[in-house]
Amino acid sequence: MDLDFTEKDEAFREEVREFLNEKLPKRLSDKVRQGQRLTKADMEEWHAILNERGWLAPHWPVEWGGTDWSVVQRFIFETETAMAHAPRVVPFGVSMLGPVLIKFGTEEQKKHWLPRILDGSDWWCQGYSEPGAGSDLASLKTSAVREGDHYVINGQKTWTTLAQCANKIFCLVRTSKEGKKQEGISFLLVDMDTPGVEVRPIKLLDGDHEVNEVWFSDVKVPVENLVGEENKGWTCAKYLLSYERTNIAGVGASMAAFERLKEVARTTRRNGSALIEDSLFAARMAEVEIDLENMRTTNLRVLDSVGRGQTPMAESSMLKIRGTEIRQKITALMRRAAGRYAQPFLDEALEGGFNGEPVGPGWAAPVASQYFNNRKLSIFGGSNEVQREIIGKSMMGL
Amino acid sequence: MDLDFTEKDEAFREEVREFLNEKLPKRLSDKVRQGQRLTKADMEEWHAILNERGWLAPHWPVEWGGTDWSVVQRFIFETETAMAHAPRVVPFGVSMLGPVLIKFGTEEQKKHWLPRILDGSDWWCQGYSEPGAGSDLASLKTSAVREGDHYVINGQKTWTTLAQCANKIFCLVRTSKEGKKQEGISFLLVDMDTPGVEVRPIKLLDGDHEVNEVWFSDVKVPVENLVGEENKGWTCAKYLLSYERTNIAGVGASMAAFERLKEVARTTRRNGSALIEDSLFAARMAEVEIDLENMRTTNLRVLDSVGRGQTPMAESSMLKIRGTEIRQKITALMRRAAGRYAQPFLDEALEGGFNGEPVGPGWAAPVASQYFNNRKLSIFGGSNEVQREIIGKSMMGL
Amino acid sequence: MDFSLGDDRRMMADSLSRYFADTLGWEARQAAAESEAGFSRDMWAGLAELGVLGLLFGEEAGGYGGSAFDAGAVFAEVGKALATGPFLGTLLGGNILEAAGEADLLGEVIAGSKILTFADDPAMDSNGVVTDPVKAVKEGEAWRLSGAKGVVDYLGSADLIVVTAEADAGWASFLVEADAEGVERRAYPLVDGGAAGELTLEGASARLLVSGEDAISKARALGLVATVWEAVAVMEVLRDATIEYLGTRKQFGVPIGAFQALKHRMTSVALEIEQARSAAINAAAYFAKDPATRDRYGSAAKYTAGKVGALTAEEAIQMHGGIGMSWEMPLSHFAKRLVMLDHVLGDEDAHMARYLKLASAA
């Protein structure tokens, strides 16, 4: 038993580091490190850089532009990019739709859509949640009625992340009201320029515009945009939810955030000494650090079992729960570190290129917003309560 | 708004203190303080002392030998006796059966049984729980079949505390299988000397004999021992569960235990300084102390509302939950304070009058046993999960 | 022992509650909180007219209250309404004016004609280092103050600033006119609504109010009572809204409160809030005792409010799901306020540390 990476993996890590060193624009990593907002152009820029290297969708099959990396290599890549403060890859096309198309799409669909994800022609968003259907996703009501060569969609999606940047949306829609509620759902690809699609922003508590409502009024979608069989969309949805959840813990992101916290705790002085010497604060930090070190190994253990062909269910959910808890704790500690200076709200300081005078410590500007925004981690993408149900079912069939 | 007791209440407190000072035998308070086991004779001795003063059953009506104390006075009495390390009054006769008889008993039953509780003629135990019916008390199966002037009982009770000391047991028994399960239950008084009653000890994890199984084989009980109506025993049970739960938090007991903990933390030295100066241990202690101070006021608020004629439901359950949590935390801290010396198990040191050489700190002998034994606080008498259900129902009707 | 608020205080609290209900509906609250001043001047004038500000001070100073429970009652209503405004600065600065016998000046504050704030916390520089204390130097009969104070409530709107500063003889509190020479103010909005500012003093002319740290400690202690009462009121709003939501929002065909995991967690939240309310009562009840006792219960209360506040805010959002994170929902703003209140006058950890210090001194 050992925790060391193989020489091959270490060489791969070096390769990733060199790549990041050469190709990751400092302007972008500065923004990420400082918690500033990324623009659409920022994200597209980073996607293009990754795509040039062939690393935008590592988990896709090589024939479609992916890599043949092992799960450990993917973990290394995820960790290194996060530690280097690279922007997160927008997951909707690359990590969500891509795998569904590869699994369920027709040859034509794959040939048409997959390259457009990689080259940035399409920016996808995800039309899953509805106002009435939160954790009970299958109770969705947005309907698609077949009329000749088209489906006609009516209804409303909500919590649609970055819909304001997207030109496409993949949707779960109801095509039948017969039988169990899971059995009348279909998976449709929709061009957001189609008449009848309307995006309305939802402002979140931190003041940022990240999510949206997407309304459909008699939206016509060609039948060739159906992925998989009609009324079998739930299969796609489930696949998407269980796919590639092995790096779900966000170990890299947490490690990067924790390093930042340590830096802050070392430099911030209070009552005459560095914050890191405050015994209560230091103990809180140590608790998180130990938990994170433990989770890194837990994650590697899960990857190891995946590498040996097992499909982790309960384990992925555990990683999701603990991963989000750790990230939330780190942002809570950043807010504590800022103390009263968490409170001033300088919207302009959250934009890249801000060179005004900060209020209080330079790093304090985004910490309250991040703390509040990160509440979403335990809500969206299958709430932690839903994850606990999955674990319970897997552990004891209940 | 103020937290001070009235002059009258302060005078009452003085009266209680003087009484304890004069009448509480040091032999008993030493045993309690040191966590040694009380014998049946010890408990009877203390009951007799209280009864002589007319303070054994303060919450009973004066006509039956109780007092006219206000709820605040009862709180003061409870707190002062606990702080003085008086033995706890055995609740089964005084606090459980007594109120049920006073509410539902016939005049004859009251006249016969109540004085016997006070003068110690009867030692009652409680026949509620059954192996198959834990939190789901109403699913009990022990049956009582009417045959002429008698009921004939068959079945088994369990977790019967101090049954080995008792000469009587009050039982919930099933007298009908018709209708809802709550509707076929009756409340019966049983002489434990009746043929067919058998007490079998259950050893608990700390090695102590505190609870028992009580088996009934064709046990004949005169019909006049039925309390309330046949098949209406659930009403008695519910009344008993909701009655006099205002001092359920055990504030006095926790205050006494916390004082003991403080004393230990001041005198125990580790790594060259007193344990109370260990920053992690001190913070754990402070958390409990603050929680306890808060709970004391919460308890007083509940008493205040009772004094104004309200019936607290959710509040009593909250007091039960937090009260048990605090007591469990204090015993956990005692075990931490003992460190490795929590582990030696000297059975003889748990008996009163032990004058051998202790192993390690003199106070350490009972701490592990108390810690494990106190797990029961959140299980017996309506588990904390059951209490949460009560609160949930009262808060949101769910 | 008496847990009623008392008739007079109850009456004033009720009329304050009605006033907020009538004039500070949600849209008005949001408009005021997001305005440049961070609060509504009209509301403030209305409060003065209603006599609310007088409840914060004793009779000799022109008020008709001044006890810790009076402050608690007012701040509970502020919390319930999520009202923004210079409440804390008025209470704390006013408390110092009261100690200094400045009844006339305080009269203007009570009447709403002057806005007062209290500049006490040192500023932190851009590297996260706490700046040196503001220094007070005597020049003839006048005093000159130099240094910086951070996150001063409603600084931009203030006419008068009570500043704590270190003189040769030790700490003292001073009065500075906001528009005096050598006074520089940088105002900004707050993440939970309202406004504050950074104060820089460069030889600003000041008047000595009270020498010594006792009056300052007492003002801070009163501030703890007020913030804790405000926090508990905010918790109760969040609790009630969440219980309501758990009972009405349906998923899988039943109200989500029927899911035992949520129900049991909600009972913990409710239980903790009762404990926080008790802590708030303790802090007010022991406020008039000796300073060590006062501070012990003040810190216990602020610690409790911080801990329970974070739990309440986080659980309220989590149980609401996505909707609990939306700007449109008042809930999210109550949650923000509650979490930020932890940072006002020292957070949970700071007060645990102070509690331990007071305990080991005892």
Added chain:
Amino acid sequence: MDFSLGDDRRMMADSLSRYFADTLGWEARQAAAESEAGFSRDMWAGLAELGVLGLLFGEEAGGYGGSAFDAGAVFAEVGKALATGPFLGTLLGGNILEAAGEADLLGEVIAGSKILTFADDPAMDSNGVVTDPVKAVKEGEAWRLSGAKGVVDYLGSADLIVVTAEADAGWASFLVEADAEGVERRAYPLVDGGAAGELTLEGASARLLVSGEDAISKARALGLVATVWEAVAVMEVLRDATIEYLGTRKQFGVPIGAFQALKHRMTSVALEIEQARSAAINAAAYFAKDPATRDRYGSAAKYTAGKVGALTAEEAIQMHGGIGMSWEMPLSHFAKRLVMLDHVLGDEDAHMARYLKLASAA
């Protein structure tokens, strides 16, 4: 990266597991744990015969293992079987013998013909004051030890005692024969089964094994790995038993695991145990690195095991209800062992404190 135990080690662990299953059924375990020695001599002889004790030591010392993962694998089986016996004393004392090159003596221990223990923790007196360290004084070629050690594992059965003591030149470890003059032993049973004793030395004759604190620190570090692996194995037994109970015990007509509150809490327990297992792996994996790294992960693991251990034990009992508290249920004894393991080699708080100290030194 490799998370398999390795074929040889797996094979030995499997045969150990079978051996315990065959010879240490629950009644046999209870009889042994409650016996005066606190363990079964027959079992110990059987283990020696099986070669298990040799897995704890390196080849030069006559063993065929000796890595931290070897110790972990053995102690995991000990935990799973809730076996009592001088395992820890053998590992720690033997580690010192190994460092001292005492292959012959160690051979006798591995063969089971001598029982070894390790006396390291200072005794506490009846007032809770830690006694002075055991002092070692040189007389000619011989050493004499005086002082007291507390809660020494299986002291009553030991033939050989490795004692840590302070000499003029600093800490060192010594070998003391249990029946030597000046050696006083007070044996007693433990609350979680097994036995230990208080050791008093009055000029007891001793042989120097290793000078300096490094070997002692290393032995302690190895002890941390072993106790943490044992603790995690106990946790897994409790977890599995509780999951089983939740799935079969019915209340209100359904398995109690269907009650979401219990189900969700159980997921937390399971999650924490996975984290504790990772901590145990980390401690073993970093054992051979530099001492600072080794001790950092050792303390992280012991802290984690202490925290998760208490949670697991308390929740296992709570979810079982009354039955979980009964002596008859093996569960309650696993819970006791788990909680008491927190106190072996320093508890959760002690290791958090050490972790912080190591971090600030780094």
